[in-house]
Amino acid sequence: MKRSxxxxxxxxxxxxxxGPAQLVVTAEVDVQxxxxxxxxxxxxxxxxxxxxxxxxxAIFDSLATVFATPEPEIPQxxxxxxxxxxxxxxxxxxxxNRWNTLxxxxxxxxxxxxxxxxxxxxxxLLFNEFNDLEGEYATLERQMEAAFNEFDSLQKAxxxxxxxxxxxxxxxxxxxxAEVGEVWTAKMRAIGLPAAADTxxxxxxxxxxxxxxxxxxxxxxxxVFDELYWNVPVTVVKGExxxxxxxxxxxxxxxxx
Numbered sequence: 001m002k003r004s005x006x007x008x009x010x011x012x013x014x015x016x017x018x019g020p021a022q023l024v025v026t027a028e029v030d031v032q033x034x035x036x037x038x039x040x041x042x043x044x045x046x047x048x049x050x051x052x053x054x055x056x057x058a059i060f061d062s063l064a065t066v067f068a069t070p071e072p073e074i075p076q077x078x079x080x081x082x083x084x085x086x087x088x089x090x091x092x093x094x095x096x097n098r099w100n101t102l103x104x105x106x107x108x109x110x111x112x113x114x115x116x117x118x119x120x121x122x123x124x125l126l127f128n129e130f131n132d133l134e135g136e137y138a139t140l141e142r143q144m145e146a147a148f149n150e151f152d153s154l155q156k157a158x159x160x161x162x163x164x165x166x167x168x169x170x171x172x173x174x175x176x177x178a179e180v181g182e183v184w185t186a187k188m189r190a191i192g193l194p195a196a197a198d199t200x201x202x203x204x205x206x207x208x209x210x211x212x213x214x215x216x217x218x219x220x221x222x223x224v225f226d227e228l229y230w231n232v233p234v235t236v237v238k239g240e241x242x243x244x245x246x247x248x249x250x251x252x253x254x255x256x257x
Contacts, residue, residue: 020209022241023234025049025217027204029248043204044246050218051208053193057231059183067176072168074257078161082255085154086225092147099144102137106130166257212238219246227256 027044228251
């Protein structure tokens with residue numbers, strides 16, 4: 001369940017008299033290159049990073065525990081349907097990548113044949129290669145269209161059911177976590193450390209200047225079927241800046257429902 005809130009500043013919290021310490025947060029994830037299909041690292045720009053002097057998950061878990069009803073679960077048949085959709089999407093994208101590669105190859109062969117005479121041996125070699133690939137290209141195009149239609153059909157069939165579950169879980173969260181803002185403020189007052197928020201720059205970096213102490217770095221990134229969720233503890237100390245990297249390695253993968 002997504003547990004969203006408005007970050008509130010507790011009045012009366014001040015930086016330590018000796019001045020702030022510095023935390024540098026970097027964020028990056030590995031993604032598939034649409035052209036090559038290979039995995040590449042990409043910095044996450046415009047990612048909201050929240051720095052909290054307490055464990056947000058512990059607060060939400062406490063509120064959920066005392067609420068009158070348990071959080072609505074995600075039905076297994078919905079998870080199975082989402083897995084089927086994801087597999088269909090992957091099949092379509094793999095075919096699309098191969099189709100794009102063949103299209104570019106055929107274009108390259110066409111350009112290579114243009115200045116040649118049809119009687120030249122090099123022309124005949126290129127022409128035969130073009131004919132072989134053209135047949136594969138047409139077959140791939142039909143397979144790609146069929147794969148997309150399968151993916152699109154599965155996705156459309158699941159939209160209404162998924163929306164119903166999403167609404168149920170969000171309505172429950174609105175009630176169960178109605179007092180989270182008050183708890184948040186009281187927690188910051190008791191600890192005596194501030195909360196802070198920033199977004200990463202184009203290189204995936206956000207920098208915080210806060211009093212030394214124990215914090216949790218929170219962020220989330222929505223993907224197609226899941227979200228990457230970070231709630232990582234870090235100790236900020238005086239002296240050299242403390243650096244924390246957010247990546248798939250230290251993220252939880254949660255259904256985006």
